[in-house]
Structures are given as structure tokens and as C-alpha cells.
Amino acid sequence: MAKQKLKRVDLIFSKDCSCKDILAKALKRPKEEIVKDLINSGLKGRGGAGFPTGLKWKMAMEEKGSKKYVICNADEGEPGTFKDREILDQVGLKVLGGMALASYVTDAREGFIYLRHEYRFLIPKLEMMLEKFHIWMEEFDIDFHVELFMGSGAYVCGEETSLIESMEGKRGEPRNKPPYPTNQGYLGKPTVVNNVETLVYTLMIMHIGSDKFKSMGFEGSTGSKLFSISGDTPKPGIYELELGMTLHQFVSEFGDNDAKAVQVGGASGFCVPRKRFKETHIGYQGGLKGFSLPTGGSMMIFNSSRSMYNVLHNYLEFFEEESCGQCTPCRVGCQQLLKGIEAVKRGEKSQKYLDDLLRLAETMKLTAKCGLGQSVGNSFSSIVENFREEMIY
Amino acid sequence: MAKKMIKLKIDGKEIAVPEGTTLLEAAKMEDVKIPTLCYHQDLCVAGNCRVCVVEVDGWRTLPAACATPSMEGMVVYTNSPKVRKARKDVLALLVSEHSTQCTTCYRSTNCELQDLAAEYNIDNEIYINLLKNRTFTVDQSSWAIEKDETKCIRCQRCVRACAELQKVNALDVINKGADMKIATFFDTVMSDVVCVNCGQCINHCPTGALTERRYIDEVWEAIGDPTKHVIIQTAPAVRVALGETLGYEPGVRVTGKMVTALKHLGFDSVLDTDFSADLTIMEEAHELLDRLKRKLVDGEDISLPMTTSCSPGWIKFIEHMYPDYLDHVSSCKSPQQMFGAIAKTYYAQKRKLDPKDIVCVSVMPCSAKKFEAKRMEMNDSGMQDVDLVMTTRELGHMIRQSGINFKAIPESDYDKFMGESSGAAVIFGATGGVMEAALRTAYEVVTGREVPFDGLNITPVRGTEGIREASVKLENVLPEYSYLEGINLRVAIAHGLTNAAQVMDDIIIGESPYHFIEIMACPGGCIGGGGQPIPTNDEIRRKRTEAIYTEDEKKVIRKSHENPEVIQLYKDFLGEPLGEVSHKLLHTKYIRRERV
Numbered sequence: 001m002a003k004q005k006l007k008r009v010d011l012i013f014s015k016d017c018s019c020k021d022i023l024a025k026a027l028k029r030p031k032e033e034i035v036k037d038l039i040n041s042g043l044k045g046r047g048g049a050g051f052p053t054g055l056k057w058k059m060a061m062e063e064k065g066s067k068k069y070v071i072c073n074a075d076e077g078e079p080g081t082f083k084d085r086e087i088l089d090q091v092g093l094k095v096l097g098g099m100a101l102a103s104y105v106t107d108a109r110e111g112f113i114y115l116r117h118e119y120r121f122l123i124p125k126l127e128m129m130l131e132k133f134h135i136w137m138e139e140f141d142i143d144f145h146v147e148l149f150m151g152s153g154a155y156v157c158g159e160e161t162s163l164i165e166s167m168e169g170k171r172g173e174p175r176n177k178p179p180y181p182t183n184q185g186y187l188g189k190p191t192v193v194n195n196v197e198t199l200v201y202t203l204m205i206m207h208i209g210s211d212k213f214k215s216m217g218f219e220g221s222t223g224s225k226l227f228s229i230s231g232d233t234p235k236p237g238i239y240e241l242e243l244g245m246t247l248h249q250f251v252s253e254f255g256d257n258d259a260k261a262v263q264v265g266g267a268s269g270f271c272v273p274r275k276r277f278k279e280t281h282i283g284y285q286g287g288l289k290g291f292s293l294p295t296g297g298s299m300m301i302f303n304s305s306r307s308m309y310n311v312l313h314n315y316l317e318f319f320e321e322e323s324c325g326q327c328t329p330c331r332v333g334c335q336q337l338l339k340g341i342e343a344v345k346r347g348e349k350s351q352k353y354l355d356d357l358l359r360l361a362e363t364m365k366l367t368a369k370c371g372l373g374q375s376v377g378n379s380f381s382s383i384v385e386n387f388r389e390e391m392i393y
Numbered sequence: 394m395a396k397k398m399i400k401l402k403i404d405g406k407e408i409a410v411p412e413g414t415t416l417l418e419a420a421k422m423e424d425v426k427i428p429t430l431c432y433h434q435d436l437c438v439a440g441n442c443r444v445c446v447v448e449v450d451g452w453r454t455l456p457a458a459c460a461t462p463s464m465e466g467m468v469v470y471t472n473s474p475k476v477r478k479a480r481k482d483v484l485a486l487l488v489s490e491h492s493t494q495c496t497t498c499y500r501s502t503n504c505e506l507q508d509l510a511a512e513y514n515i516d517n518e519i520y521i522n523l524l525k526n527r528t529f530t531v532d533q534s535s536w537a538i539e540k541d542e543t544k545c546i547r548c549q550r551c552v553r554a555c556a557e558l559q560k561v562n563a564l565d566v567i568n569k570g571a572d573m574k575i576a577t578f579f580d581t582v583m584s585d586v587v588c589v590n591c592g593q594c595i596n597h598c599p600t601g602a603l604t605e606r607r608y609i610d611e612v613w614e615a616i617g618d619p620t621k622h623v624i625i626q627t628a629p630a631v632r633v634a635l636g637e638t639l640g641y642e643p644g645v646r647v648t649g650k651m652v653t654a655l656k657h658l659g660f661d662s663v664l665d666t667d668f669s670a671d672l673t674i675m676e677e678a679h680e681l682l683d684r685l686k687r688k689l690v691d692g693e694d695i696s697l698p699m700t701t702s703c704s705p706g707w708i709k710f711i712e713h714m715y716p717d718y719l720d721h722v723s724s725c726k727s728p729q730q731m732f733g734a735i736a737k738t739y740y741a742q743k744r745k746l747d748p749k750d751i752v753c754v755s756v757m758p759c760s761a762k763k764f765e766a767k768r769m770e771m772n773d774s775g776m777q778d779v780d781l782v783m784t785t786r787e788l789g790h791m792i793r794q795s796g797i798n799f800k801a802i803p804e805s806d807y808d809k810f811m812g813e814s815s816g817a818a819v820i821f822g823a824t825g826g827v828m829e830a831a832l833r834t835a836y837e838v839v840t841g842r843e844v845p846f847d848g849l850n851i852t853p854v855r856g857t858e859g860i861r862e863a864s865v866k867l868e869n870v871l872p873e874y875s876y877l878e879g880i881n882l883r884v885a886i887a888h889g890l891t892n893a894a895q896v897m898d899d900i901i902i903g904e905s906p907y908h909f910i911e912i913m914a915c916p917g918g919c920i921g922g923g924g925q926p927i928p929t930n931d932e933i934r935r936k937r938t939e940a941i942y943t944e945d946e947k948k949v950i951r952k953s954h955e956n957p958e959v960i961q962l963y964k965d966f967l968g969e970p971l972g973e974v975s976h977k978l979l980h981t982k983y984i985r986r987e988r989v
Contacts, residue, residue: 154569171566176440176460325566325573327441331547332486332523335571339521356519363482366455366475367443374454 006253009216009224009240011204012197013090019097019203020136026206027140031061031105038202041210042222047073047158047195048265048296049371050284053202056192059182060106063190068108070099071167071186071193075116075151075158078266079318080298083226083238084196088115088122091200092129096146098199100137101206102192103144111146112186114163117153155322159370160185160193162324173324174370197226197297217243221283225297231263232256232303243284247277251301258303261386266298267315268375271308271382308387309345312379316341319376330373333364337380341391351392354384401467416458417445420471427471428480428509430487430599431548432459434930435916436557442548443483444509448473455479481513489520491600492543500601503927506546507600523571534582536767537590537606537760545575545602551594558916559890561710563588575602578989587713587988589890591706591914592760592784592923605760605924608781609791615752615781616659622744623752624662625655626732626811629670630758630822630919631785633940637926637933638789639799644936646944649804654792656805665807666755667814669732670821670830672962673703674953676979677725677827678835679970681909682874690876696720698885698900698907701827703727705765706914706923708983710890715897716985724980728821729755729762730771732811733778734978739966740811748774754781756788758822758922761914770981784924813958816849816945823938824888824918825854825861828911832865832884833952839867839874849951855942857917857935859892860885862907883907889916 026034038054045051060068072095076084088095099111115122130146137144154172156162161175164186185191194202201223205213214222221243230236233254251259263271264282270293272280280291302311316338325331340357343349361377361384368374384391396411403420410419415438420427431442440460447458450468455476470476488510495501529542547566552575555564563586567576577586595603615623632648641647655663681699688695702708702723711722726734732755737748755762765771766779783791792799806812817833820826829851836844844851844865853863862885867877885907887896893912899905915921917934920941950956967974 156569176438176457178462319570321570323570323573325547325569325571326549328443328483328486328546331570331573332490332520335523336486336489336520339523343521359478360482360486360520363479367446367479367483368454369440369443369457 006241006245006249009242011208011224012087012094012200012226012240015091017207019093022203022207023097023100023136024140026101026203027104027142034101034105034206035061037205037210041205041213042220043198043201043205043213044221044284045195046197046201046225046296048078048268048294050294053194053198056182056194057102057105059180060108060190060192063183065190067187067189068106069186069189069191070102070106070108070111071163071191072099072111072113072196072199073158073160073163073193074119074196075114075163076119076196077116077155077158078268078296078298079315080228080230080263080266080300081296082228083297085119085122086238087196087200087226088119088126092126093133094200094203095196096129096133097203098194098201099146100133100142100144101202102194102199104142106190106192108192109143109145111144112149112167113146114149114151114157114167117151120150123148154324155318156324156370156372159372162370163193164191171324173326174372176369195296218283220285221292227295227299228297229254229299229301231301232259232306233301243282245282247272247280247282250282250299251277254299255301256303259301260304260306261302261308263298263300263302263311263379264293265295265378266300267318267379268372269293269295269298270378271311271386273386308383308390309341312341312383312391313338315379316376319372323372327369327373329364329368330376333360333368333373334376336360337376341384344391354388354391358384399463399465401463401465401469403469404471410463414463416447416456416461416463416469419463420458420469425471427458428512429459430505430509430546431550433550433553433597435597436550436553439549439553442487442546444480446476446479446483447471448476481515484509484513484515485519487546488515488517490523491546492524492541493517498544498601499604499607504601505599532583533606534584535588535590535606535764536584537763538583538588538592538595539604539606540583541602541604542574544600546600547573547575548599549575550597550599551575551603554593554597557891558593559589559591559710559914560894561587561589561591561890564594589706589709589713589914590761590764590923591890593915594923595760596923596925596927596929605784605787606763607787608763608783609787609794612754612781612783612791615754620750621752622661622746622750623659623754624664624736624740625660625754625756626664626666626669626729627651627655628666628729628755628757628759628822628919629819629826629941630922630925630937631756631788633822633920633937633944634758634785634925635789638786639792643933644940646940647799648944649806650799650802652807653802653805654795654797654799657797657802658791658795660754662808664732664811665814666728666732667818667821668811668956668958669728669735670818671815671953671956671959672731672735672979673725673728674817674827674830674834675959675963675970676975677701677723678831678838680723680725681831681835682838682877683971685908686876698905698910699723700910700912703821703827704912704914704919705759705761707890707893707912709761709764709986710893710914711897712984712986713988714894715901718897718900719983719985721900722983724982726771726979726981727762727765728818729757729782730765730778730981731979733766733771734773735811735962737774737776737778738978739962743810748776752781753779754783755779756783756785758785758919758925759915760784760923762924773978786924786926789926810958813956814948814950815953815956816948816951817953818956819944819948820941822919823855823941824913825856825886825911826918826941828854828884828886828909830953831909834954836865836867837952837954839870839877841871848946854884854886857931859889860887860896862886882909884909884911886911888913888918890914
């Protein structure tokens with residue numbers, strides 16, 4: 001197999017730029033210009049959902065009201081994703097720089113880093129960074145204060161409205177939308193919630209310019225992103241790559257020559273079988289021929305030694321436990337999907353029951369209250385449809 | 394300012410609705426019924442059952458109609474194939490985690506899940522039964538409320554009722570995922586938590602997960618025991634709601650038929666809690682005047698405002714939440730307990746019965762009354778004063794079990810003694826009623842004249858506002874009440890414990906300008922009680938209230954102090970209000986309770 005090397009990008013972790021200088025320069029520009037730049041760059045949320053960042057900031061900017069908030073979503077919980085932890089560890093100040101930028105644009109005076117419970121070892125380091133950052137803010141004469149907020153270990157709190165509920169001291173459960181956080185978020189005030197990586201990109205776009213950012217990737221999926229690569233690969237780790245590569249290119253470089261499937265986007269993402277590697281691009285939907293799959297960064301490679309039944313079983317156990325339990329499709333649906341594939345495997349239900357479960361997964365996509373329940377069907381359907389015989393025998 | 398109108402299309406029909414109208418409400422305006430489970434008019438929107446999903450052109454998912462505002466240009470389908478399939482699936486999922494022992498369920502034929510499962514023809518076998526191989530409990534620890542986890546659909550209506558209407562928060566959600574369930578603090582049994590037994594959770598439960606603890610069989614057993622003299626008292630709010638359990642529209646008064654039916658059931662005497670409501674007014678009005686005198690004339694440190702004590706949900710609430718303020722509560726027992734104490738003393742003497750042979754049954758709009766009857770203090774007759782307490786719903790069951798054709802039976806009057814009552818007693822059933830009854834008597838005691846309101850209807854204390862206030866100026870008073878001359882008697886009314894808490898908080902910060910406050914635990918007062926027919930909502934509460942006031946107007950006697958049986962009781966037995974015998978039998982003490 002010819003190994004065409006994928007181009008590395010070095011924006012997130014690059015140290016040959018001064019976060020403080022970029023910020024100093026950006027904070028002298030009119031807010032509208034910053035928003036315009038972000039919209040022009042095509043940057044979309046790097047947490048996985050892919051909402052245009054510039055638009056989000058614009059919406060919060062246009063909201064009236066004296067109190068607004070900026071929240072950095074560092075509740076990195078998607079199985080197979082481990083990039084945010086590295087960002088906070090290596091270049092935390094850049095994250096704070098992005099938050100300062102968001103606060104400048106939206107007029108927020110307070111910010112929070114919602115830190116995943118398991119990442120509490122980062123607290124001392126982050127506190128040191130915060131100290132430095134607050135001195136900068138003073139120097140810039142900007143009234144913006146950031147605090148750490150520790151999550152309590154629920155996966156669903158990565159969903160922004162659950163995250164906000166949990167910050168308000170309530171059960172981590174998604175809210176009804178609308179209203180969206182940019183309209184009524186934390187304590188009912190306009191709130192920008194951005195992923196760790198997204199915030200760094202906003203700062204780096206100020207540095208390199210939106211046109212240069214846009215020149216990477218492809219229409220609708222511009223720029224680069226961090227990938228957390230794991231599974232059957234000789235070189236697991238975090239890589240910053242341009243969006244738009246095909247899974248064939250990806251596997252040629254990172255696979256072990258025996259990849260039978262790649263799970264794109266973690267447990268809530270899609271499983272792509274080998275026969276589809278060539279036609280599947282990594283990026284947001286639309287823009288390119290063939291399939292485009294978004295990802296929060298998780299890329300799990302499975303080789304022929306893996307049982308896809310076990311993979312799916314593992315995901316479903318995860319969802320059965322991590323559903324908040326609030327809405328029917330997700331709470332009961334996850335249990336039914338899990339118990340359903342077990343029953344088929346044991347021969348207690350016929351193989352045709354898989355079709356009932358596929359229909360159920362479709363209903364969950366349509367009716368669940370939040371992104372968690374809506375995306376359980378992604379991995380379920382893509383695994384069951386592509387590896388049906390492994391489910392049965 | 395008129396709200397902005399939003400144009401949208403529902404099932405092909407163009408409509409315009411005020412901004413902020415949800416799709417569910419918009420559909421309802423067009424007479425399109427969208428099924429719901431977690432939605433209840435009384436409560437905030439949850440959007441968690443997902444039964445009300447609809448299809449919207451251009452939307453990737455099916456939004457919940459209850460939680461989605463109408464938006465300009467929306468094209469909505471409430472009954473498309475996609476919607477029907479999704480709803481059916483959601484219902485099948487709920488059924489798969491629900492005990493489908495409908496044949497033996499107390500809520501059978503009055504269950505929202507059962508109705509929808511039938512409507513959508515749900516196949517019980519599609520999905521795997523999730524109750525198998527798991528342990529669930531039925532909590533029967535409380536005297537008032539039973540909680541059956543196997544029937545819970547996790548809609549959280551009980552949680553919201555307990556928090557929003559009552560500010561009690563006895564029920565909440567615990568755990569997540571498959572283990573998520575409704576539970577008490579630390580999953581303690583219901584009898585040991587801060588629960589006031591009001592039963593609003595029961596009344597808002599769409600299924601049989603929360604029900605009252607039932608005493609139907611015990612009542613039948615007592616009736617069937619020839620050695621027992623079984624008497625029944627009926628609370629004011631029962632007569633305007635019982636009909637709903639027997640096929641009548643809300644708001645129909647069935648007093649006379651109910652009395653006939655109770656006689657058919659075999660009670661030895663069919664009596665009225667309204668009688669003891671009149672008695673309560675006598676004691677409570679005099680207690681208020683006594684408190685005012687001791688404060689104004691004697692300069693004693695007397696707690697004012699005084700609050701009513703008829704509602705056992707309210708009593709347990711203040712015992713838990715404001716134990717330092719218990720001396721604000723009138724020491725009068727509730728009408729149910731006054732009745733029991735008199736029944737096993739004076740009534741027994743008069744009827745030449747051994748009080749041990751009397752079984753005192755009551756039918757109440759309330760579940761907290763079940764707890765109240767079991768309180769240690771409530772045995773001043775020398776034994777438990779009230780033996781068995783049923784809800785309006787339980788009586789409906791008994792009447793259906795008896796085979797009586799309720800609609801066909803004639804009306805009859807209550808038995809004597811303790812069957813006579815005034816209109817003032819009837820209105821105890823509605824919020825503001827106790828206040829109105831008390832004012833009709835207190836004003837006349839003080840001034841010698843009737844209250845200065847047209848037809849004795851003290852309309853300022855009536856209504857549905859959560860907290861209301863009114864005042865009556867006392868002028869030209871009788872000589873013995875000269876200390877009240879010129880005083881503007883200020884009163885307030887609160888219903889629903891969330892409102893009660895607000896009134897109490899004003900007392901705590903010393904900003905309560907009132908002399909007397911009526912507090913009822915349940916929204917609407919007893920007509921909206923936790924023991925009333927399900928459903929109960931604003932519209933139904935309004936109809937029951939109208940019926941209560943009509944009942945009052947039809948009464949010949951409108952004032953408690955004119956009830957001839959009450960007058961006779963004081964003459965023969967009690968002496969005077971607040972007298973020694975009254976004090977022993979009709980007044981009580983309260984308990985300081987913990988907050989956790």
C-alpha cells in the first residue's frame with residue numbers, strides 16, 4: 001500500500017507565537033471585525049457538534065443584557081477523545097486567550113472552565129495559568145475573570161445545557177431547546193459555551209488570519225483539527241491534521257495494515273467499514289462527494305482481531321449508564337438496544353429482531369431530547385448494518 | 394400591549410397564535426389533540442416523556458410539542474406516519490419498563506399510560522420486559538401515600554408538584570441511566586422523610602405509581618361487623634367532586650345522592666364534617682378574639698397573625714419547616730378530628746353506645762387526613778378519635794363495588810345528630826372559605842350585626858390568586874368588645890404550600906400586617922386536594938369551587954353560630970367556646986419536627 005503522508009499542521013501546540021501579543025493586537029480591533037473574521041474562517045465547533053463559532057459569538061454579542069458568560073467546555077468525556085486534556089496541559093494560556101476574545105466580543109465579565117472531574121490533576125497548573133492570565137487582563141485593562149468549575153463525572157454534562165444545569169447546582173440534565181445558551185444560558189443569561197480546542201483556534205485565526213485558515217480543509221469543513229488516534233494503530237496519539245482527508249488516507253498512515261473499521265467520533269459517532277474507507281471524508285456534512293463524517297477528534301481503529309459485537313456492546317453499556325435517564329427514548333431505548341443485541345446473540349430473539357432494534361435506533365435519533373440520545377443510534381446502526389453477521393454468530 | 398402574532402401551519406391549516414404559544418397549545422386551540430404524559434397544566438414544562446413529538450418541515454428531529462414555541466412560518470404535522478411511528482415506539486418503551494398488571498391496578502381505567510397504550514394499540518411483546526431480573530419496591534410505610542416503582546414512568550410530574558406547588562421536595566430524581574428513578578432523600582421510606590402527605594404527587598401521577606393508602610376493605614369489614622356502630626362523616630369538598638368518579642361532569646353537586654348511597658352501603662349513621670366545621674368556626678373565631686384581647690388589653694406576648702389549622706398538610710409543613718412559629722397556628726383541631734372527638738364522647742352518650750363499639754370513618758378530599766387521624770394527639774376521647782379515612786376516590790370505588798345505580802337513586806338528608814350544617818361550613822372546601830366562615834361569625838359576635846357584604850358573600854376573600862388579602866373595619870362594636878373599636882381586621886388567604894411559605898417568610902421578617910391567615914396545603918383548597926378525583930386542573934378546580942358556593946347559597950342557615958345542633962352541643966355538653974371541655978376535646982398541640 002502506497003503511504004501518502006498526511007500533512008501535519010502546527011497551530012494548536014505551536015509555541016512560536018506569543019499568546020499575549022496576539023491577544024493584545026486582537027483586543028484593539030472592533031468586535032464586529034473579529035466576528036466577521038471568524039465567520040469568514042468557517043471555524044466550526046471542535047467538540048463534535050460543529051456549530052459555526054463566529055455565528056455563536058455573534059448571537060451572544062447581539063443579545064442585550066448586562067450579564068453574560070463565557071464557558072470553556074473541558075468536560076472531555078467522549079470515549080476515545082483525549083486532546084483537550086493535552087491542550088490544557090500544554091497550552092492552557094491559549095485557551096484562556098480564546099476565552100478573553102469571546103468575552104471581549106460578547107461583553108461577558110465572567111468566565112468558567114468546566115473541567116472534567118477526572119482531569120483534576122490539572123488544577124494546580126491551571127490555577128497558575130489563571131493567575132498569570134488575570135495579570136494580563138489587568139494590564140489590558142479588561143474586566144474579565146475566569147474560574148475553574150469541577151464537573152462531577154457525568155458524560156451528559158458535556159452537552160452544553162446539562163453542563164449549565166450542573167453549574168447551577170442542579171442535576172446534570174439537558175434543557176429543552178430553544179432557548180439556546182447564547183440566548184438564555186448560565187443563570188438565565190446569554191452564555192457562550194465553546195470547546196477547549198475551538199477557543200484555541202479562535203485565537204490562532206487572529207494570529208494567522210482567517211483566509212489562511214480557510215485555505216486548509218475544504219468548503220464547509222475548513223481548517224485543521226486535533227485527532228485523538230487510538231485502537232489498532234502502531235502510533236496512537238494526538239495529531240493535528242487538515243480536515244477533508246479520506247479514511248483511506250488516514251488508515252494508510254495510521255493503521256496497522258489490517259484495519260477493518262474505524263469508529264469516527266467515539267461511541268456517539270459512526271463506524272465505517274473497510275469497503276467505505278475510500279469514499280468517506282473526515283469533515284462536516286456537505287461540501288464533498290461521498291460521505292463526510294464529523295468528529296470531536298476520536299478516531300478508533302479496529303483490526304480483524306476485534307469483535308464488532310463486543311465493540312458495540314461496550315458502547316451500549318456505556319450509554320445505558322451515562323444516559324441522564326430523563327427522556328424515554330434514551331433511558332429505555334439504550335437498555336433495549338443493549339438487552340436486544342444480547343438476546344439475539346444468545347438466540348433468545350431471532351435475527352430479525354435486529355431490524356426492530358434498527359427502527360428503534362431511528363426513533364431514538366428522532367425523538368431523544370438531547371444529542372446524547374440522538375446519537376446512540378449512530379454507532380448502533382452503523383455497526384449493526386455493516387457487521388450484522390458478527391451480531392448474530 | 395397585545396402580543397405579536399405568529400403565523401404557522403398545523404396539519405395543513407394556517408393559524409396565527411400569540412408569541413410564546415407552544416405547539417401543544419397552538420394545536421389545542423385548533424382542537425387538535427396531541428397526546429401527552431409528562432405534561433400537566435399545573436406544572437412547568439419538562440419535555441421528557443417525548444410522547445407529544447410532532448414533525449416540523451425542515452427539522453432534523455421530531456420536537457416535543459409541549460416544549461417547542463411556535464415560530465413564524467413553521468409547518469407542523471401532528472399525525473404524520475413518522476410521528477405515529479415514533480409515538481408508538483416511545484409508548485412501547487414506556488410499557489416495557491412498566492408493570493402491566495393493569496387488571497389489578499388501582500388506577501386501571503383512570504391511567505394515562507393505559508389509555509394511550511390502548512389508543513396506539515401497543516404490542517406488549519415488542520420490547521424486552523425490563524422489570525424482569527430487577528428488584529423494585531412498593532413503599533407502604535406511610536399512612537397516607539403508597540409508592541410503587543414498578544408503575545413509575547419517570548415523567549417527574551410528582552417531583553414538579555412537590556417542588557413547585559408545595560415547596561416540600563420530598564420526591565426527587567436519583568441515579569442516572571437505567572437506574573434513574575424517583576425517590577426520596579437517600580431513598581428513605583416515605584414515612585421517614587419530610588413529606589406532608591398532601592397527595593399532590595398522587596393527584597398529578599399519570600399512572601398508579603403513587604396512590605393513597607387504601608382502607609376500602611377495612612371499611613367494608615367494619616360495616617359487616619354487627620357489633621360495630623359505623624358512622625361516616627363527609628367533608629365539604631367531597632360532595633362537589635365525587636360525581637366525577639361516577640360518570641358526572643366536574644362541578645355537579647351530588648350531596649343528596651351521596652348520602653343515600655352511604656346509607657345503602659350500610660353505614661349506621663351518615664353524618665357531616667360540615668357540622669364540625671361549624672364547630673371549628675365557633676372555636677377558632679373565639680380563639681382569634683381571645684388572642685386579640687390578650688394582646689391589646691392584657692398586653693400579653695401573643696403571636697399574631699393566627700393561622701388556621703384545618704389542613705393537616707399545612708400542619709405537618711409548618712412543623713417541619715417553621716417549628717419556631719408553631720404558636721401562630723390556631724390550637725383548634727381540624728373539623729375531621731373535632732368530629733371524631735365529639736362522636737366518641739357526646740354522640741356515644743346521646744346514642745347510648747359504648748365508644749369502643751363506634752367505628753368512625755371519614756371520607757375526605759385529602760390524603761393527609763389519613764395521617765392526621767393516626768397522630769398520637771388525636772385520641773382525646775380515650776381512643777383513636779377517627780378510625781378510618783378514605784379519599785373521595787376510594788368512596789367512588791366503594792359505591793361502584795356496591796352495585797348501586799348512583800345516577801338513579803334519590804336524594805336524602807344527613808342523619809341527626811351531627812348532620813346539620815351551615816353554608817359557612819360548606820365553603821370550607823374552597824380556598825378562602827374558612828376565612829369567610831370565620832368572618833361571618835366573628836364580625837357578628839363583635840358587632841352584633843351581619844358582615845357588611847351583599848348576601849353574606851365576602852367576595853374579596855374568594856378567588857384563585859395564590860395569596861389574597863382583605864380587611865374589615867370593626868365599628869360600633871358591642872360593649873364587651875370595646876377594645877376592638879375602630880380596628881381594621883386584616884386577613885390573608887394562601888393556598889398551595891409554596892404560597893404558604895411566602896406568607897410565613899413575611900411573618901419571620903416581621904412584615905406580616907395581618908391578624909388572621911387562612912392556609913390550605915392544596916391549590917384551590919380542599920376541592921383541589923390530593924384525595925380528589927383525577928384529573929384535577931384549573932378548569933376542574935374552578936367548577937368544583939362554583940359548586941361549593943352554590944351549595945352555600947342554597948343553604949337556609951349560612952352562619953356557623955346559627956347551626957342549631959352546634960348551639961345544642963354547647964348547651965348540653967361543651968359549655969362555651971374555649972371552655973374546659975372544648976379545650977380538652979377540640980384543641981390540640983403541635984410537634985416540632987426535623988427538617989431532614
